[in-house]
Amino acid sequence: MDLQLAGLRALVTGGTKGIGRAIVEGLLAEGVDVAFCARTDSDVKSTVEALADAGPRVLGETLNVADGPALTSWVGRVAEEFGGLDIVVCNVSAIAIGHDEATWQTNYDVDLMHTVRVVNAALPHLERSDSGNIVVVSSVSAREIDFASAAYGATKAALVHYTQGLAYEFAPKGIRANCVSPGNTSFPGGVWDQLSQNDPAFYETALALNPSGRMGKPEEMAYAVTMLASPRASFISGTNVVVDGALTRGVQH
Secondary structure, rough: OOOOOOOEEEEEOOOOOHHHHHHHHHHHOOEEEEEEEEOOOHHHHHHHHHOOOOOOOOEEOOOOOOOHHHHHHHHHHHHHHHOOOOEEEOOOOOOOOOHHHHHHHHHOOOOHHHHHHHHHHHHHHHHHOOEEEEEEEEEEEHOOOOOOOOOHHHHHHHHHHHHHHHHHHHHHOOEEEEEEOOOEOOOOOHHHHHHHHOOOHHHHHHHHOOOOOEEEEEHHHHHHHHHHHHHHHHOOOOOEEEOOOOOOOOOOO
């Protein structure tokens, strides 16, 4: 099926590893021009080099998304370079888990406010697009109390609420907004990969909770993002797509 994404222009935060990298690759494979950012310069450069021959344009920038002015400036430069924006994917997460005030602040600055700032900077460009689209990556921790409750879970829940509000507010302007909530996702160097080596008992406990018997893969999460970004999903807005292999048991009414 042609997802009708070819020729569109996308911006992705956190595009060098895991789910973010898979999102970048998935969009490029559909013919989308993609700009991404990440904190580590060497990772940004190696990712651009690896994907340079993917077909569409790919731009990478080294950036700390907690730096509001730098983030806003980057969105503007990408829109200027691409001649506009059609798709914005807010993917970066600090993955900060804990109850202390510093952890709350980190989640607020990185997960929540980076999303708000990207959206605010991108909205004028999305309004001029015929396919204006916002996809926010949340987490299953937003919809149930798990080991990542408190700062992380509450912030991810706020993202779902914020995104649904965007969908309602900007539907008259033709802009869609949706969330994707990944379940436990493993990839080399990722959190679950590290836990499997450093805390195998906890890893096995987490693995046993999923009736599918395995962790998710980055490309499985990225597929949901790509699908929601597609013009074929033109009447899907304000939803939260949970991609967790039936891990969570809460019912979305």
